[in-house]
Every structure is written in structure tokens, then in C-alpha cells.
Amino acid sequence: MSQLVLYHYLAVGAILFAIGLVGFMARRNMIMMFLCTEIMFQGVAINLIAFSRFHMNPSGQSFVIFLLTIAAAEASLALGLVVLLFRRRPTLNVDEWSEMQG
Amino acid sequence: MFESVKHLAGMVFEFVRNHNLAWLIPALPLLASAFIAVFGKWLKGAAHIPAWIAMAGSFALSITLLLGINADPSQTIKDSQVFQDAWFAAGNFHVPLAINVDQLTAVYLTFITGIGLLIFIFAAGYMKGDYGYWRFFACMSIFVFFMCTLVMGNNFILLYLGWEGVGLASYLLIGYYYPRPAAVAAAKKAFITNRIGDFGLAIGVFLIYLHFGNVTYSEVFAHPAEVFAAHPILKWLPFCLMLGAFGKSAQFPLHVWLPDAMEGPTPVSALIHAATMVTAGIYLIARTMPLFLVDPSHTALNVVACVGGFTAFMAASIAMCQYDLKRIWAYSTLSQLGYMFLGLGVMAGTSAVFHVFTHAFFKALLFLSAGSVMHAMGGELDIRKMSGIRKVMPITHITMLLGCIALAGVPFIGAGFFSKDEIIAAVINSPEPHALLLGVVALLVALMTAYYTFRLYFKVFWGPLELPATAGRHEPSPFALADAHGHEALAASHEHDDHAHAAHTPNDGSPLLWLPLCILCVGAVGAGYLGYKGTGDWFHQFLKPVFQTAGTHVPEATAEGAERVSEPVLLALAFLLPLVGIALAWYFHAKNRPATAALAQRLRFIVNFLNHKWYFDELYAVFLLKPLWLLALLLSYFDRYVIDSLVYIVGFIPQLIGHSLKPTQRGLLPRFAVSMIAGLAAIVLGVLYLLG
Numbered sequence: 001m002s003q004l005v006l007y008h009y010l011a012v013g014a015i016l017f018a019i020g021l022v023g024f025m026a027r028r029n030m031i032m033m034f035l036c037t038e039i040m041f042q043g044v045a046i047n048l049i050a051f052s053r054f055h056m057n058p059s060g061q062s063f064v065i066f067l068l069t070i071a072a073a074e075a076s077l078a079l080g081l082v083v084l085l086f087r088r089r090p091t092l093n094v095d096e097w098s099e100m101q102g
Numbered sequence: 103m104f105e106s107v108k109h110l111a112g113m114v115f116e117f118v119r120n121h122n123l124a125w126l127i128p129a130l131p132l133l134a135s136a137f138i139a140v141f142g143k144w145l146k147g148a149a150h151i152p153a154w155i156a157m158a159g160s161f162a163l164s165i166t167l168l169l170g171i172n173a174d175p176s177q178t179i180k181d182s183q184v185f186q187d188a189w190f191a192a193g194n195f196h197v198p199l200a201i202n203v204d205q206l207t208a209v210y211l212t213f214i215t216g217i218g219l220l221i222f223i224f225a226a227g228y229m230k231g232d233y234g235y236w237r238f239f240a241c242m243s244i245f246v247f248f249m250c251t252l253v254m255g256n257n258f259i260l261l262y263l264g265w266e267g268v269g270l271a272s273y274l275l276i277g278y279y280y281p282r283p284a285a286v287a288a289a290k291k292a293f294i295t296n297r298i299g300d301f302g303l304a305i306g307v308f309l310i311y312l313h314f315g316n317v318t319y320s321e322v323f324a325h326p327a328e329v330f331a332a333h334p335i336l337k338w339l340p341f342c343l344m345l346g347a348f349g350k351s352a353q354f355p356l357h358v359w360l361p362d363a364m365e366g367p368t369p370v371s372a373l374i375h376a377a378t379m380v381t382a383g384i385y386l387i388a389r390t391m392p393l394f395l396v397d398p399s400h401t402a403l404n405v406v407a408c409v410g411g412f413t414a415f416m417a418a419s420i421a422m423c424q425y426d427l428k429r430i431w432a433y434s435t436l437s438q439l440g441y442m443f444l445g446l447g448v449m450a451g452t453s454a455v456f457h458v459f460t461h462a463f464f465k466a467l468l469f470l471s472a473g474s475v476m477h478a479m480g481g482e483l484d485i486r487k488m489s490g491i492r493k494v495m496p497i498t499h500i501t502m503l504l505g506c507i508a509l510a511g512v513p514f515i516g517a518g519f520f521s522k523d524e525i526i527a528a529v530i531n532s533p534e535p536h537a538l539l540l541g542v543v544a545l546l547v548a549l550m551t552a553y554y555t556f557r558l559y560f561k562v563f564w565g566p567l568e569l570p571a572t573a574g575r576h577e578p579s580p581f582a583l584a585d586a587h588g589h590e591a592l593a594a595s596h597e598h599d600d601h602a603h604a605a606h607t608p609n610d611g612s613p614l615l616w617l618p619l620c621i622l623c624v625g626a627v628g629a630g631y632l633g634y635k636g637t638g639d640w641f642h643q644f645l646k647p648v649f650q651t652a653g654t655h656v657p658e659a660t661a662e663g664a665e666r667v668s669e670p671v672l673l674a675l676a677f678l679l680p681l682v683g684i685a686l687a688w689y690f691h692a693k694n695r696p697a698t699a700a701l702a703q704r705l706r707f708i709v710n711f712l713n714h715k716w717y718f719d720e721l722y723a724v725f726l727l728k729p730l731w732l733l734a735l736l737l738s739y740f741d742r743y744v745i746d747s748l749v750y751i752v753g754f755i756p757q758l759i760g761h762s763l764k765p766t767q768r769g770l771l772p773r774f775a776v777s778m779i780a781g782l783a784a785i786v787l788g789v790l791y792l793l794g
Contacts, residue, residue: 024775098769100769101768
């Protein structure tokens with residue numbers, strides 16, 4: 001096996017992103033959809049780290065630290081919203097929440 | 103004593119002249135009006151005091167100007183600037199706020215302020231305790247202010263300001279009893295009919311500005327013939343000015359507003375008919391006479407004469423069959439104004455102004471006497487309901503009699519005799535081809551005038567005493583009926599109720615009512631002698647310069663040669679016709695009243711025709727109002743279905759787009775995600791395609 005190069009990392013990131021994307025589109029459970037967005041996040045983060053390492057520029061890695069922090073905050077917020085929605089109507093199926101239709 | 107007064111007047115005149123203070127004459131009523139309008143709520147029953155003071159001051163100044171100019175005709179006030187700079191300016195167009203006082207203006211000012219003052223004094227007694235007492239005096243003062251502005255301005259813009267101003271003031275005063283729908287309708291009718299005339303005047307002023315480049319009298323009247331020759335369109339200018347004059351002076355076909363203006367309080371009628379408003383039209387034509395004389399065939403003046411003659415006849419005939427005390431006097435005003443236009447039309451300008459002058463006295467007298475009767479009869483105006491009231495109102499009886507004598511033109515007693523016969527003589531002896539016919543009409547109208555005047559007099563004051571049921575009560579205030587006006591109206595109504603319970607026998611009322619009448623009597627009898635040849639003919643000599651500069655020769659009744667009808671015949675007719683008219687009136691309305699009823703029954707077709715005022719209101723309703731109403735309806739449908747549809751179509755397009763996109767918005771999160779990703783993919787592919 002040859003050495004691990006940039007493409008491998010990028011491939012992992014892309015695969016993670018694709019998994020998240022498909023999951024987001026396919027699933028109806030709100031929490032699962034939310035987890036899928038987190039997976040897409042991680043794919044993007046790996047992408048960033050790979051490029052950072054490739055260019056030997058640490059600012060990309062530090063950027064990812066921030067990204068993870070923000071993602072954590074955002075996750076707590078999103079889960080809070082899900083809990084609020086669940087209190088209004090005991091379902092997690094997004095198809096049930098379609099008040100925004102025109 | 104007399105000498106020292108004269109000396110003082112001369113000094114005041116010099117002072118006013120040298121210090122450019124003539125503007126005080128309109129300014130005083132304006133100040134009074136503003137003061138009353140602001141402090142009226144506190145002045146209450148004393149609101150007439152500032153108006154009286156202002157009017158007295160204006161009158162004193164006017165008399166001073168008249169005497170000063172009389173003493174030295176070269177001392178007329180010309181272009182006296184109130185401000186150093188232009189009143190307003192736009193580009194090359196400068197309008198000065200400046201004043202002219204020549205003989206014509208001085209005469210006008212004297213009777214506007216003099217008779218105005220007497221009417222104001224009468225009004226204080228007449229309007230006592232009425233709701234809105236101060237509003238009344240504020241409007242009356244501003245009325246006088248606008249009228250003074252109209253006659254004093256040295257340019258057409260100031261004339262127009264005063265012109266519109268009197269229209270506004272008359273609107274406010276005719277609609278004074280605004281809870282009464284008839285008053286509101288009359289006010290609107292007066293205003294709108296006047297607007298038609300004002301439109302003519304406005305066009306006239308625009309034409310003058312366009313082609314003369316100036317609006318100052320002295321500039322415009324300097325060489326009108328050259329400008330007229332350069333711009334042929336100006337031949338319509340006299341007609342435009344004439345339309346304005348017909349509107350304001352209520353001549354056919356714009357006469358319909360004046361009789362309805364009776365809805366205002368009686369002092370307002372007196373002010374409109376005698377001193378202000380309707381005399382403005384005569385002033386306009388007298389002032390712009392040079393523009394009328396440019397056309398050598400005098401077409402416009404002939405139209406003026408014909409319309410004047412027709413209005414005189416029509417109004418006199420209507421007045422013969424009316425039953426409303428004030429309405430009869432209103433039609434008589436129309437008829438007398440017709441005489442004045444007749445005089446102007448045959449270029450007897452001084453005679454026309456002389457008739458304005460004498461008419462102001464006796465018409466004010468007649469209206470105020472009518473007001474006094476109305477006051478005593480509790481607001482009743484129907485002459486069929488009253489009879490023989492000379493026994494209860496001796497003073498009003500005398501004043502009314504003198505007024506009637508003056509209007510009928512009884513030889514040597516009534517002022518109307520001198521001025522009216524002068525006009526008739528001028529008409530008959532005018533060289534115009536149709537003048538003889540007009541002269542015959544004028545003579546006929548003189549007979550009719552005497553008849554309808556004394557018909558009223560004999561009906562109301564002679565015969566057995568008969569009073570309407572309301573006699574001796576106070577006329578119920580229209581404001582008492584409208585609750586919406588709060589405390590003051592209610593208080594006023596209570597006061598009226600108290601009076602109404604204690605109905606007293608009708609009488610002449612307080613001195614405030616009969617004293618001005620007595621003073622006016624002196625004028626109604628004496629004013630005629632100012633212009634009588636036997637007594638020096640002061641009036642015509644005084645006014646002559648105005649019409650001489652206008653290039654008019656004043657056709658004298660005694661002009662040699664060209665006379666159609668010799669003077670003795672005219673004089674005999676002038677003596678005879680009023681007396682015949684009075685005799686007829688006496689026979690039908692004092693001596694043998696049942697015969698009148700029988701005759702009226704036999705002539706009921708004519709009587710009805712006249713009683714319905716020649717059906718003018720009905721004709722206008724059918725031929726003007728109905729078509730206009732239909733046009734308005736048509737236009738409203740056009741607006742609703744054509745214009746609105748276009749707007750709706752434009753508004754429908756975004757709605758359509760919105761509707762067509764609506765199904766895509768299902769509110770489903772996965773769909774959002776798919777569309778987002780599809781969009782993202784499209785962008786990425788597009789970028790790649792562009793780069794690759």
C-alpha cells in the first residue's frame with residue numbers, strides 16, 4: 001500500500017459529506033436529520049484539516065477547533081428546538097411540520 | 103365750525119397722501135376681522151365693537167380722500183406702494199402691492215365703508231344674542247376688507263384677490279346658518295355660480311399678462327390699441343372680463359345665485375346688495391373701459407347693454423309676482439344692476455356709477471327695513487301673511503316708504519329718479535342701432551319697478567292689520583336645533599325660548615335697528631341731488647376725469663342734435679311712469695284687493711311663470727345639471743370599469759406568478775433540502791463548466 005496522501009483524506013471527507021447529505025434527504029426523523037447535518041459538518045472539517053496539513057498552515061486546524069465549538073453550541077440549540085417542537089406535538093416526523101406551505 | 107372741519111380734513115388728506123397711508127382703509131377692517139376671529143370667544147356680545155371702530159376709521163379716511171380729491175382733482179393717489187419691494191415676483195413678473203385712489207375708487211370707498219358702517223350698526227341690534235355673533239362680525243369685516251382691496255388695487259392681481267375674497271366672504275356669510283340645509287345650498291350655489299364668472303376674469307387676467315407683459319392699470323391702459331392690433335386674440339379679452347362682471351353682479355345667465363343668497367342674515371343681504379359684491383362687476387367694467395373701447399364697433403359694450411337690459415326686464419317681471427319680502431328686493435337688485443350695465447353699455451359710465459351710488463343707499467335702506475319687519479314678525483317673510491303693519495311699526499313704515507320712493511324713482515323725492523332717468527336718457531339717445539329698443543325696455547322696467555315696489559309696500563303696510571302667528575317672537579335660531587354645538591348653542595336656545603314665551607307686540611325695535619335706517623333715509627332722498635343738474639351736478643363733474651382718461655365722451659341727455667326723443671317727452675315719461683306704477687299698485691294692493699286675486703286667477707299662466715322665476719332654476723336643472731350629472735355618471739363608469747380594470751390587470755400579474763409558484767412551497771423540510779442541494783449542485787456545475 002502506498003502512503004496516505006491528501007486525496008485519501010479528501011475522499012473520507014467527501015464520503016462523510018455524502019453520507020450526511022443522503023441521510024438528511026432520506027430520513028424523516030428530526031433527530032436523525034440533525035445527526036446527518038453533523039456528519040456533513042465533520043466531512044467539511046476533515047477537508048479543512050487535510051488541506052491545512054497539506055499546506056503546512058496550522059490556521060486551518062485552529063479554524064476547525066472553532067468550528068467544532070460553534071457546532072456544539074448549535075447542536076444544543078437545535079436539540080432544544082426539537083424538544084420544544086416535541087412538546088407542542090408528540091411527533092418527530094418532519095412531514096408533520098408543514099405549516100410553512102404556501 | 104364747518105371751515106375748521108374742512109381744514110382738518112384737508113390736513114389729514116395731505117398726511118395720508120404724503121405718507122402713503124391709504125392702505126389703512128382696507129387694513130382696519132382686516133385687523134378688526136383678525137382680532138374678532140382670535141378673541142371672539144372672549145368678546146362674545148361685544149364683538150361688534152372692534153368692527154364698528156374699524157369701519158368708522160375706514161369711513162373717516164374714505165371721506166377724507168373723497169373731499170381731498172374733490173378739492174384738487176390732480177391729487178389722486180397713484181401707485182402708492184404699501185411695501186418698498188414687489189408684493190411677489192416670479193422671473194420678470196413683478197406685482198406691486200400698491201394702491202390707486204382716483205375719483206371712481208373714492209366714490210366706491212365712500213359708500214362701501216359708509217353704508218357698511220350703518221349696516222354694521224344695524225347688525226349689532228339685529229344679530230343680538232345669536233350663536234356665532236363674533237363669527238358674523240369677523241366675516242363681515244373681512245368682506246369689507248376684500249371689497250376695499252378690490253377697488254383700491256392698482257393692478258389686476260389685487261383686483262382678482264379682492265374679487266375672489268368677496269366671493270369667499272359671501273360664501274361664509276350666506277351659509278352663516280349652516281345647520282339649515284337651504285343656507286348651505288344657497289352658499290354653494292353663490293360660490294359655484296361666481297366661479298364661472300371668475301373663470302372668465304382669470305382668463306382675462308392671464309391674457310393681459312401674456313400680451314401686455316404687465317398687470318398694472320397704468321401700463322395696461324396706456325396704449326391698449328397697439329397691443330390689441332398686435333395680438334388679435336385680445337379681441338376676446340373684453341368678453342372674458344364681461345363674464346367675470348356678469349358672475350359677480352348677477353346678470354343673466356349667472357343671476358340665479360343672488361335671490362338664493364337671501365338665506366344669509368338680513369344685514370348680509372344688505373351688504374351684498376348695496377355696498378359690496380354686486381357693485382364689483384360695475385366697477386370692473388368701469389375700470390377696464392379703455393379695453394372695451396379699443397374695438398371701434400363696441401361689440402362687447404353692446405353685449406353688456408343687451409344683457410343689462412334683458413336682466414333688468416326679466417328681474418323686474420319676476421319681482422312683480424314674488425311673495426317673499428327679501429326675494430322681491432333681491433330681484434329688484436338684479437333689475438337695477440341691469441340698469442347699471444345698460445348705462446355702461448352705452449358708455450354713460452358716470453351715470454352707471456351714479457346709479458350704483460344712489461342704489462347703495464336705498465337698497466341698503468330697503469333691506470334693513472325688510473330686516474326690521476322680519477325681526478318684528480318673528481322671521482316671517484311672506485307678504486301674504488302680513489298687512490297693515492304701519493300701525494305697529496311707524497318708524498319702519500316711514501323708512502320703507504322712503505326707500506320705495508327712491509327705488510320707484512318718484513320725481514324729485516327719490517334718489518332713483520335722478521340716476522335711473524339719466525341712464526334711460528343716455529340709452530335712448532345712444533347712436534347704437536338697437537338703443538331705441540333698449541330704451542323702451544328701460545322705460546317699461548321703470549314702470550314695473552314702481553309697481554312691484556309699491557305692491558310690496560301697500561300689501562305689507564296698508565289695509566287691515568294682520569300679523570303672522572310668529573309676530574313678536576324671536577325667530578328660532580337654527581343653531582338651537584343642532585345639539586352638536588355644545589353649551590353655547592344650548593344657552594342661546596334657552597335665551598330664545600325665554601323670549602319666545604314672552605312674545606311682545608311687534609315694534610320698531612331698539613335704536614340700533616331704526617337709527618341707521620333714519621340715516622339711510624337721508625341718503626336715499628339726498629343722494630340724488632348730488633348728481634342733479636339743478637343742484638350743481640357735483641357727481642358727474644367729479645367722476646368725469648375717470649372716464650375722460652378712458653377716452654369716453656359722456657353722452658349727456660341734453661346733447662345737441664342727435665337726440666331721438668326730445669327732453670320734454672323724456673321728462674314727462676320719467677314723471678309719469680313711476681306715478682302710474684304706484685297708482686296701479688295702490689289700486690290692486692290697497693284699494694281693491696279682491697280684484698287682484700280675480701285678475702291673478704285670470705292671468706294665472708303668466709303669474710305662475712313669473713312666480714317660478716321664468717323657470718330658470720328648472721331650465722338649468724334640465725339643461726345644465728342633468729347633462730353634467732349624466733356626464734359625471736358616464737365618467738364614473740369609465741373610471742370604474744376601464745381605468746380600474748387596467749390597474750387591476752397590472753396588479754394581477756404578481757398575483758398570478760405567486761399563485762403559479764405556490765404549489766412548490768409545501769413546507770416540507772426534505773423538499774427544502776433537496777432544492778437547496780439541487781441549487782448548490784447547479785451552481786457548482788455551472789462554475790465548473792465556466793472554468794473548464
